[in-house]
Structure formats: structure tokens, C-alpha cells
Amino acid sequence: MTIDFQKIIPNPLKEFITHDSIWNTDFSFKSGEMYQIIAPSGKGKSTLVGLLAGTRGDFLGRLILEGQLSTEFSPMKWSQWRALTCSVVFQDLQLFQNLTALQNLTLTSEINQIHSKNQTPSTHIQSVETLTEWATFLGVEAKLNQPVALLSFGQMQRIAILRALNRPFNWIVLDEPFSHLDQTNANIALNLIQKVATQQNAGIIITALDDRYALPGFQNVTI
Amino acid sequence: MKRSILSTILYRTQKPSQLLGAIIGSLLGFFLVIAAAQLFADFKTMVTSSEQAIGSQFLVVNKQVSVLNSFKLGKSTFTQNEVTQLKSLPSIKRVGEFTANQFEAVASMSMPGGQSNAVMRTELFLESVGDDFLDVKPDDWKWNDGDEMIPMILPTDFINLYNFNFAPGRGLPQLSKATIQMAVFDIDIRGAKGAAHFQGRIAGFSNRITSVLVPKSFMDYANSHYGNVQSTPESYRIIVEAKQNELPAIQKHFESEGYETNQELLKNGKFGSLLQAILGIVAVLGILVMFVSVSAFLLYVQLAITRSKYETETLLRQGYPHSNIISWYGKQLAFIMLIIGISTTTLLFFVKSYTNQYIETFGFEAPKNLNDFVLLGGLGLVSLLWLVQYIAVRKQIYKLA
Known part of the structure; x- marks a missing residue:
């Protein structure tokens, strides 16, 4: 399984493209592999995440998601892509502020049921016990029954990561996921992400501002 | 029943007072339209039911009797030609001859x-x-x-x-x-x-x-x-049934031919046409008011969707299908439309039973029940409103990604 970039130029970056970036060239992400994209602000990290999540289509070139041209995706195909294939942690996390942390986590189960059309749900949807176990691992189990609005940003980041893990995926894309975490907590989170991704044989794509977060075993992608 | 997570998420952003306002507005507009339609139907029944002489469309016609007739020099019977001519008038439905x-x-x-x-x-x-x-x-x-x-x-x-x-x-x-x-x-x-x-x-x-x-x-x-x-007798009087709202044309023809008819009845008929025209105007006004209130409701729905834009987009980005969100809105709207439909019909029923008593004091008898066509039309209208709103919602949700 691959995600192929063919001469893609995002509209906002038209005038700033440099030769050594993945923009305006051919590049492939392979599932099962790990990529980190380290770049300062304004180079298009979030734009890249937007392309993979299907939230933006303002680019030239061809984006081929597991063999299908992204411009040929129907709205339903995008829903399936997001629910079953490509899990994303957005920079602004996109949590429901009024729901509790646990409600945010179990929402993916409801979405999975819609896509499995009431047949057997995916084995990658975790029970509340496993989710609590994971939350304990990340140190946010005490926050599970609180509304997300009351959590600190670092706690929210960990809830968002857990939500992204609680579903089937071939790809997990995380946009500056550890920006509000200390090194220790970032490492714990990364370990969990790698463990779950390995179980699912998925590719990991992580963006970061600078190499403070340089991750061992990850391929560097320049943009 | 457990409230769905979708309702929990999407209702949080809404203001019940605005929803109530939008519902009451639509309710009033809808009430005006079906009340006008019901009045129209009642009036129509009262006009066409023959015991009640308002707006009778039947005229008994005879020729003017002049001094010549007294000396048997003129004829006051209608010849077959004259009857045929009356029958051919576009404003006349049918002609009957008296024997x-x-x-x-x-x-x-x-x-x-x-x-x-x-x-x-x-x-x-x-x-x-x-x-x-x-x-x-x-x-x-x-x-x-x-x-x-x-x-x-x-x-x-x-x-x-x-x-x-x-x-x-x-x-x-x-x-x-x-x-x-x-x-x-x-x-x-x-x-x-x-x-x-x-x-x-x-x-x-x-x-x-x-x-x-x-x-x-x-x-x-x-x-x-x-x-x-011996021969078949010619008629001294004939009766014509006028087509709806054609009395003035008939009156003109009668005058030119020198025929006589009951003037009072003609006036009644004109009065009936006038009343129908007024009811028509009320119906048009009702439709205008409804148009305005429906637009207001549509705006409210758009506002509601805009207000929960973040929640909706977040749902979509987690893989919640557009179609499920749209059908959630569709169900809420159907429920609201059902409330509007049922409460308007109930209101109309009570208002009608009250106005019926009023009408009866004038010696008229209005039908007791709501007109079937009005009810059917109301149902059609409610469904149409729902459809318009559903299409608008669908369009708006698909714009989000």
C-alpha cells in the first residue's frame, strides 16, 4: 500500500517551493514504514496533513491514495478513508469540547458501526477497559470522565492520540502531536503509537517543528 | 431511548428560543394559508349548495312583455333558434326549457x-x-x-x-x-x-x-x-346555469336581447364572485406570509448548521458520513414539520367550529368538518416545505469537509 505524490504543488505554497522538497516531484509513502517531517512554520506541514485527510483539495498535480486518485473520491469514500484507512491527529486536535474524554474516544466505535453496516465491528475498536489501560499508560486516566474543555492542551493531545489509535487504519498521520508534552511523556506516547501501528502494519507520518523531537528509526522527509 | 451522540453534539450549539421563534413563525404562516383554503372551500360549498341563495348561478329568464304582447302581436316565447343561441354562449353551462x-x-x-x-x-x-x-x-x-x-x-x-x-x-x-x-x-x-x-x-x-x-x-x-x-309548445321561460364568475357577461347578453331575469339574484351572484375574489386575495396574502415565514425558517436552519460548523466538520473528519448527518437533520426537520402540521390543523379545527357558530347566526350552514382537499393540500405543503429544507441542508452539509 502506498500514498503517491505526483508533482503536487499546494496553491498556498506556489511561490515558495524549493528543489529538495517533496513538492513538485514524485514521492511515495509506504505503509508499515515511519516518516518524520521536520520543518519550521510555513513550509506546508499542516497542508500536507490536510491533503492526506482530504480537508483540502487546492493543489496542482496528482495525489494517489492507495491506488485511487484523490479527486475521484466521493464524499462517502472520504468518510471511509478517514474512518477505516487513514487516522489523523490534527494540530488543533478537533475534539468535542462538551463531551467527556471517554465519549470522544468511544465516538470512533459509533462511526465504525456505521461503516461496517451493523456487521461485526473492527477488532481495532478497543473496549473501554483497553482504552482506560492506554489512558493510564499515558497518564490521563483520571481525566477520562471530565469534559474535554476542562483539560490542559497537553492532556487533550494525549486524548486526541488515543482517539486516533482507537480504530482500524493503514496510515496514522500526526500533526505536531507532542508539541505540549515533555520528552518523557512524548516518548511514552510514541511507544504506544508505534506498538498499535505495528499491530495494524500501518505507516506512521509525524510532523514536528524542529529536530528536538527527532525520532529514532524514522525516515526524514524534507518539505 | 438513549439520546444519540449526534444529538448531544449538535444540540449543544443551538438556541431553543430561536428554534421556538422559527417554529411559531412558520406555524402562523402555514395556518393563514390553510385557513384561507378552508374558508374558500366552505364558501364554495355554501355557494354551490342550492338551499343557500348566495351566489346562485341559476337564472330564470323570460322575454320582456310589451304592449304589443297584450294584443298578441309580439311573441314572448323563446324560439328554438334563440335557445340554441343561448346554449352556444361560452359563459353558459346549460339551458333548460320550461314546459x-x-x-x-x-x-x-x-x-x-x-x-x-x-x-x-x-x-x-x-x-x-x-x-x-x-x-x-x-x-x-x-x-x-x-x-x-x-x-x-x-x-x-x-x-x-x-x-x-x-x-x-x-x-x-x-x-x-x-x-x-x-x-x-x-x-x-x-x-x-x-x-x-x-x-x-x-x-x-x-x-x-x-x-x-x-x-x-x-x-x-x-x-x-x-x-x-297539437305542436310542441314553445317555452315562455327558460332557466340557464351560468359558469363560475360569468354572470356579468350573461347579464350583458340578456340586456342586448331584451330578456328579463331576477335582478336580485344577479346581484347575489356578483356578490358571490366578489367574495370569492376577496378570499382569493386572502389566500394569496397567506401564501406570501407563508413564503416569508418559510424563508425565515430556512434562514434559521442555515444559521443552526453554521453554528455547529465546527462540530459537523469534526464529525466529518473522524469519518462520520455526510449522509448520516444529513438524515439526522432530515429527521429533526420532519419532526418539526409534523408538529407544525398537527398543531395548525388542530388550531384550524377549533377556530372553524367557533366561526361556524358565528356563520350560523346569519342563517348559513357551513360544513362541519375540515375539507379533505384542504387537509391533503396541507399535507402536501408540509411535505414540500420539508423537502425544500432538506435539500438546503443537504447542499450546505456537502459543502463542509
């Missing part, structure tokens, strides 16, 4: 127990016309060859004249319609070809036709067996 008796007819009634069996006796002038032109259809309104009993229809004016002028002045008892219908009297007819005895009774009373009517079968039989004239 008059061509024999002498005398009604008599003996008063048992009075001074030496006093007998009341009067000459009769009879007419008959096609049954379709009658405003009353008594059950026993028929005469077959060999029947002794002849049913008759009298003008309502007759009994009114008797009850309110004649009887009080003479100290006689007033008679109800039912009493009069019980009386049986003798009818003797005599013509060039012989004489015969029958019995007569009053079968009903007509508002429309000022004449003593007998069944056409009897008139034809009696004219051919006892009549004084």
Missing part, C-alpha cells in the same frame, strides 16, 4: 266538518323543467303513467307569503313546511281532448324557481293526452 300546461287544471280541497263541506278551489298554472335544474330533489319526485298522485314543488316564497302576510292578517294558523306536505288535494284537468282526475300533494319547496312545478313526465303525458295545442 307550461296546455290544459286547464283546478285544485280543490274539501274541508271536512266545516259549514256544509266547504270546498277550497283554485285554478292552477303548472310548469315543468328538467330535474337537473331543481335545487330540491324530494324522494318521491316522480310520476309514472297511471299514477294517481302528482307530486308538486312550490316556491318557498308562496309559503312565506302565506305565513307572514296572509295568515296573520286573517287570523289563520301559520303552517310549517311539514304540515303542508301532509295535505292531499284533488286535481282536475280538462282540455280539448278530455278530462281526468288526479290527486296532488306538495313534495318540496324551491328557492330557485318561482313556479308550481310538476314532474316533466306528467306534464308531457297530460299535454299530449288532454292538451289544446
Whole structure:
């Protein structure tokens, strides 16, 4: 399984493209592999995440998601892509502020049921016990029954990561996921992400501002 | 039932007071439209139901009688040509000819127990016309060859004249319609070809036709067996049914031909047309008001979606399908439309039963129940409104990603 970039130029970056970036060239992400994209602000990290999540289509070139041209995706195909294939942690996390942390986590189960059309749900949807176990691992189990609005940003980041893990995926894309975490907590989170991704044989794509977060075993992608 | 997570997420951003306002606005607009439609339907029933003379579309026509007629120099009958010409007028639905008796007819009634069996006796002038032109259809309104009993229809004016002028002045008892219908009297007819005895009774009373009517079968039989004239008689009077709102055109034609008709009835007819026009205007206003309130409701729905834009987009980005969110909105809207439909119909029902009492004080009788077509139309309208809103929601949700 691959995600192929063919001469893609995002509209906002038209005038700033440099030769050594993945923009305006051919590049492939392979599932099962790990990529980190380290770049300062304004180079298009979030734009890249937007392309993979299907939230933006303002680019030239061809984006081929597991063999299908992204411009040929129907709205339903995008829903399936997001629910079953490509899990994303957005920079602004996109949590429901009024729901509790646990409600945010179990929402993916409801979405999975819609896509499995009431047949057997995916084995990658975790029970509340496993989710609590994971939350304990990340140190946010005490926050599970609180509304997300009351959590600190670092706690929210960990809830968002857990939500992204609680579903089937071939790809997990995380946009500056550890920006509000200390090194220790970032490492714990990364370990969990790698463990779950390995179980699912998925590719990991992580963006970061600078190499403070340089991750061992990850391929560097320049943009 | 457990509230769905979708409701929890999407309702949080809404303001119930605004929703209530939007619902009440639509409710009022919708009420105005179906109330106007119901009024229109009621009025239509009242106009077409023949006992109630407002806006009658039937006219009895005769030719003006001039001094020439008195010397038998002019003719006041309608020729076949003239009848055909009337029938061909676009404003006239149908034409019926009156047949008059061509024999002498005398009604008599003996008063048992009075001074030496006093007998009341009067000459009769009879007419008959096609049954379709009658405003009353008594059950026993028929005469077959060999029947002794002849049913008759009298003008309502007759009994009114008797009850309110004649009887009080003479100290006689007033008679109800039912009493009069019980009386049986003798009818003797005599013509060039012989004489015969029958019995007569009053079968009903007509508002429309000022004449003593007998069944056409009897008139034809009696004219051919006892009549004084051989040929088919020409009619002195004819009755026309005007098409809706065509009375002015007919009146103009009658004037140019020198025909006479009941002016009061014509005025009533015009009044009916005017009332219909006013109701039409009310209906148009109602539709305008509804259009405005529906637009307001549409705006409210758009506002509601915009207000939960973040929540909706977040749902979509987690893989929640557009179609499920749209159908959630569709169900909420259907529920709201159902509330609007049911409460408006209930309101209309109560308002109508109240206004019916009011109308009855004027001597009219409006139908008791809501008109089926109005209900069907209301249902159609509610469904249409739902569809318009659903399409708008669908369009707006698909814009989000």
C-alpha cells in the first residue's frame, strides 16, 4: 500500500517551493514504514496533513491514495478513508469540547458501526477497559470522565492520540502531536503509537517543528 | 431511548428560543394559508349548495312583455333558434326549457266538518323543467303513467307569503313546511281532448324557481293526452346555469336581447364572485406570509448548521458520513414539520367550529368538518416545505469537509 505524490504543488505554497522538497516531484509513502517531517512554520506541514485527510483539495498535480486518485473520491469514500484507512491527529486536535474524554474516544466505535453496516465491528475498536489501560499508560486516566474543555492542551493531545489509535487504519498521520508534552511523556506516547501501528502494519507520518523531537528509526522527509 | 451522540453534539450549539421563534413563525404562516383554503372551500360549498341563495348561478329568464304582447302581436316565447343561441354562449353551462300546461287544471280541497263541506278551489298554472335544474330533489319526485298522485314543488316564497302576510292578517294558523306536505288535494284537468282526475300533494319547496312545478313526465303525458295545442309548445321561460364568475357577461347578453331575469339574484351572484375574489386575495396574502415565514425558517436552519460548523466538520473528519448527518437533520426537520402540521390543523379545527357558530347566526350552514382537499393540500405543503429544507441542508452539509 502506498500514498503517491505526483508533482503536487499546494496553491498556498506556489511561490515558495524549493528543489529538495517533496513538492513538485514524485514521492511515495509506504505503509508499515515511519516518516518524520521536520520543518519550521510555513513550509506546508499542516497542508500536507490536510491533503492526506482530504480537508483540502487546492493543489496542482496528482495525489494517489492507495491506488485511487484523490479527486475521484466521493464524499462517502472520504468518510471511509478517514474512518477505516487513514487516522489523523490534527494540530488543533478537533475534539468535542462538551463531551467527556471517554465519549470522544468511544465516538470512533459509533462511526465504525456505521461503516461496517451493523456487521461485526473492527477488532481495532478497543473496549473501554483497553482504552482506560492506554489512558493510564499515558497518564490521563483520571481525566477520562471530565469534559474535554476542562483539560490542559497537553492532556487533550494525549486524548486526541488515543482517539486516533482507537480504530482500524493503514496510515496514522500526526500533526505536531507532542508539541505540549515533555520528552518523557512524548516518548511514552510514541511507544504506544508505534506498538498499535505495528499491530495494524500501518505507516506512521509525524510532523514536528524542529529536530528536538527527532525520532529514532524514522525516515526524514524534507518539505 | 438513549439520546444519540449526534444529538448531544449538535444540540449543544443551538438556541431553543430561536428554534421556538422559527417554529411559531412558520406555524402562523402555514395556518393563514390553510385557513384561507378552508374558508374558500366552505364558501364554495355554501355557494354551490342550492338551499343557500348566495351566489346562485341559476337564472330564470323570460322575454320582456310589451304592449304589443297584450294584443298578441309580439311573441314572448323563446324560439328554438334563440335557445340554441343561448346554449352556444361560452359563459353558459346549460339551458333548460320550461314546459307550461296546455290544459286547464283546478285544485280543490274539501274541508271536512266545516259549514256544509266547504270546498277550497283554485285554478292552477303548472310548469315543468328538467330535474337537473331543481335545487330540491324530494324522494318521491316522480310520476309514472297511471299514477294517481302528482307530486308538486312550490316556491318557498308562496309559503312565506302565506305565513307572514296572509295568515296573520286573517287570523289563520301559520303552517310549517311539514304540515303542508301532509295535505292531499284533488286535481282536475280538462282540455280539448278530455278530462281526468288526479290527486296532488306538495313534495318540496324551491328557492330557485318561482313556479308550481310538476314532474316533466306528467306534464308531457297530460299535454299530449288532454292538451289544446297539437305542436310542441314553445317555452315562455327558460332557466340557464351560468359558469363560475360569468354572470356579468350573461347579464350583458340578456340586456342586448331584451330578456328579463331576477335582478336580485344577479346581484347575489356578483356578490358571490366578489367574495370569492376577496378570499382569493386572502389566500394569496397567506401564501406570501407563508413564503416569508418559510424563508425565515430556512434562514434559521442555515444559521443552526453554521453554528455547529465546527462540530459537523469534526464529525466529518473522524469519518462520520455526510449522509448520516444529513438524515439526522432530515429527521429533526420532519419532526418539526409534523408538529407544525398537527398543531395548525388542530388550531384550524377549533377556530372553524367557533366561526361556524358565528356563520350560523346569519342563517348559513357551513360544513362541519375540515375539507379533505384542504387537509391533503396541507399535507402536501408540509411535505414540500420539508423537502425544500432538506435539500438546503443537504447542499450546505456537502459543502463542509
